[in-house]
Amino acid sequence: MGRQKQPVRNHSHLDNLDTILAGCRRRNRQSQEKLYRRFYPALFSLCRNFFGQEHDALTALNNGMLRVFQHVNQYDPQKGEFFNWMYTIVRNAALTLLRDRKTQCFEYEEIDDLMGFESPENPLDALTAGDIQVYLMQLPVATRRICGLFYLDGFSVKEISDALGIREGTVKWHLSESRTRLKPILEKALR
Template identity: 35%
Template sequence: MQDIANIIDGCKQWKRGSQEELYRQFYGYAMAICLRYANHKEEAVEMLNDGFLKIFTHISTYDTSRPFKSWLARIMANTAIDHLRAQKRLLFAEDINKVYDLGSGNEDALDKISVDELLKLVQELPPAYKTVFNLYVMEGFQHQQIADMLGISEGTSKSNLFKAKRILKEKIEKAAAYNTNEKKDLPPQVAKVKNE
């Protein structure tokens, strides 16, 4: 495995081997980002390839004093947003000035669903909610940064995050209840295996 600095230098010189190595090393990480925004894998692959094209085209602007992974993540997220915008799928909820309490709900519901189930539930969110949720929760951007990226107000960002969390909370609780009931219906020896 080549050193990332050497790979980046090769990419700056448009060396095909360096581009392939960069793609290979960061494919999984970049795909995970794209899948969070896409409705299906084919759409995520399209976002991913567009993102890598932007990376190869603009790699000379990468500031080597900063982590490369963060730079790549931002490009992938922006590419996904551009893709959704082009398809006119980003319709944001109204602006709010305060975020309402979601309530406590079922505290251990998250323990009853798998990571894959949780990611699937996030993917089922409406595009605008999913985008703000991913930018805030998964990518770590603040509401003002999200507002600037998406061309919306900070209050609209907060509103969309609130609504995304409310929908997810309901879906998580339903999935957890389903998983609990499914295990109750299984013969004891099968339920034991599923719990392990």
């Protein structure tokens, strides 16, 4: 009989991520770059929902990734997926940058709570992640930001209001505006 083939070790996505994270814990620059590059598309897309300018989205992403690298030792796999942990840190970095810049530019026109926005229906449910990004980019920046926080990240109206430092009525108006603007686009796309 001939020589038996050695089983090929399957380097799964997780094994590779564990190796990269181990390098990041040692503050290895190559590992940090690999982690950054691996998740850049998803995280940049997240940050792009918050800002009209690519530069601002990139600043938020870089601020968030710096925090990820500084606190990578605090990640506990028992508490959830690494991507979710990192996503939360980057999203919070984007919210912090928004709050810091709020005094520089007033993107939100405060609206009194007369609308009573109540809709359990998520207009984005029938779409893929890629489609969602395409449609969200058609909304004005402030509306896109609130729509993403509410429908994609699951923030409540009050949480969005607190995070962005705006009235709940303003959040509700932007949610209503997003539904109004997206409805004809989605109806056409889903035919």
